[in-house]
Amino acid sequence: GGMLAAAVLLLLAAGPGPGPGPVRAGRDALREELLLSPLPDGDVAATFQFRTRWDADLQRGAVSHYRLFPKALGRLVAALGVRELHLALTQGFWRTRLWGQPPLQAPPGAELWVWFQPTVTDVDKAWEELSNILSGIFCASLNFIDSTNTVTPTASFKPLGLANGTDHHLLRYAVLPREVVCTENLTPWKKLLPCGSKAGLAVLLKAERLFHSSYHSQAVHIRPICRDASCLAVSWELRQTLTVVFDTFSSGQGKKDWSLFKMFSRTLTDACPLASQSKVYVDISPKNKEKELLEVTPPPASVHEAVVQGDKRTYAVYDLLSPSLFNTSRSLNVQLKWKRPQDSLDLPTPVLHAQRYVSGYGLQTGEISTLIYNTHPYRAFPVILLETVPWYLRLYVHTLTIITKGKENKPSYIHYQPAQDRRRPHLLEMLIQLPANSVTKITIQFERALLKWTEYTPDPNHGFYVSSSVLSALVPSVIAMKDVDVEQSPLFTSLFPSSDGSSYFVRLYTEPLLVNLPTPDFSMPYNVICLTCTVVAVCYGSFYNLLTRTFHVEEPSRGGLAKRLANIIRKFRGVPPL
């Protein structure tokens, strides 16, 4: 059945271009999912995922009928030769130590990374056009992405979808750490959803509650995937994810119990009619092997078990498309109550986490230190660290030191591209082996440059941001994981392709840094020009004098009229004449 459908679709796709008759669009399907997971420190993370899968080839032939896949993004992918696009707008920072490993983390600000098709000849021009178009679509200042904050990583951002070959010259990565995310970014993001915010899970996305949180991240991921197991044809997948962490408990504003109404001030009333699947998952994994610690109402219809990020987790499933769900009440308000408070505030440490800070004093030099923790008791694994530092912090690569457990640790792969003033940022990529149960400290020193006065932002004493560094690693997992079938399993398990069952892929971001640069006095341009030109003129004047002055012998003059008059008066006074 599936093979036959695939063959039929292939024949249709390979046929001549679209004729004047009804266009045969590929089949597209929407799945929506909400994952609610209580975090170790009492907060709640809600992750929305909307996945539109479209069985059409956007690259070959013009597609003119868009149904579920948004036209703006489809046209963009086709026109600019985009193979993969990942855009994330984030407010806040995911605290890995307190909250555990994130399902999909994004750095604070705006992050955009794109793989282009090999057919694109001028990648930089396409990148510039793409960032400008996306800036218009999402009402974000992505037009500030230019060559001074774009890098071409060689090892860190491998394609997440189908890839034929990985020439890293087709990859571009940029981060704008200063970007602020607010309602005007959420609205166009919601507009891209097939049901908008009128039906299904998206009714919960109300801006006044979403931005009242400690972490808010919305992302768009477009990538090509295999249409089926035989992988003879390509489908396009658009995932829109939104992760928000409500911190009512840890900020002391509420109890640890939560409900959908308390978090979003809305409840779910129905599923999106265009969706083929619409589910809510609640993480009810028992911690420390104690059951009956929490209670979920209404009682779930089914329970799903999965191995996620090396941990066996249990989820309560609410299927919004099943007719039995809305039998008793018109709306679904999932509530979770804690039966008794947790005795110990013992937070499980994630296997891999990192932090970064800047040290030093004064406005001339400084040092960036990154600490990477591997808390696995017996397994060592490598991690790729990508650092992008703006050009006005001049890194000195001879001061780069990597120390693990007191000894020097040489990276097995290091790619360093120094910055060029006003053109290119620094790029440092390293593959570092982390021994088991260790802390690795990476330090590099830098010098701060003085910029031209027009290059400062209107608030120069706020400082300049250094974007987060990226850590990509295949973390070994304790429990073996089976290969997941993308169509059958929940969406949150199929974000990253897994190569084998013994490790899972994790991408972590460190904190962004804020550094101050020495500032000139902004009120003084005219004064400076005048004074410096005065000094030069003094110099020129003295040289001119020196060179052209000739000496004459001066005859003492007999005196003019005034002198003679003075002499007469003096004679009267009896004083010797002049």
Place this chain on the structure above:
Amino acid sequence: VVEGLALLDLGVSPYSGAIFHETPLIIYLFHFLIEYAELVFMVTDVLTAVALYLAIQDFNKAVFKKQKLLIELDKYAPDVAELIRTPMEMHYIPLKVALFYLLNPYTVMSCVAKSTCAINNTVIAFFILATIKGSAFLSAVFLALATYQTLYPLTLFAPALLYLLQRQFIPIKLKSKSFWLYTMQYAALYLCSLVVIICLSFFLLNSWDFIPSVYGFILSVPDLTPNIGLFWYFFAEMFEHFSLFFVCVFQINVFFYTIPLAIKLKEHPMFFMFVQIAIISIFKSYPTVGDIALYMAFLPVWSHLYRFLRNIFILSCVLIVCSLLFPVLWHLWIYAGSANSNFYYAITLTFNIGQV
């Protein structure tokens, strides 16, 4: 330089970034000498002092001979007796010059900071020695080396030419054939050695990258790190529209004084050289205290002219006070955060006026 070496070790061209702006020959020199860096800089300073000593010794001999000749020819006016230099003074002047250079606090600072300016000073000192000894070939080679490292010693071509012409007793008339012949010879020597050195650098690193990094950097002043010169703040506060114009004006300013000074001072090429070095050290795009040390070393040579210097007390006070205030105000601006960049800038202004 250490950064350049590290980049070379990593397999990246040292000029692909914006930190390294020295010439390839320096990289290769330091590749072997980096462990003995302090010793190397001390040795270069000593070499400079020795070269200056020998040069001034020879120069004094030539000047004394000329003076004796003129006395015998009775060309001097009678009340010039105080200005005539005695052999006693002449004996001590080279020593004074060498000591002036070695003991100058600026030289000491530049040596401690291990600035490559010391190497430039050594090359210029050897160039002066070669010029005074009369060897046109060596002088051209050293001048080419100095120009290769920083672009400005190009202006020293004129005083050297004048001195060599004087030594060969060729009159400086625009119509004389021997004048043009000698000039062409000297210019050819200089250009050839320059070309040879540049091609050598190309073969060392297999690329022409170093040209924009070294010379483009000097000429277009992209980096605005505060230094003791005038221009960093100027370009930091410049309107974008005019920056190219002012860069050109300032670069021309350095080279511009050569011709008028050559015309005026053609009888005194040594003094011309001294003035030229001073001009370079004030107006170059990235001056350092090492440059100042070099021209200050020449002051004892004209000790008989001290009585004619006006404002000597004020000037020396200004220079000393400014030198002391430089680090203080730098610290206040950058580290304590309590002063403003204006303070530091003001001091650079005063210092440079004092030099002028």
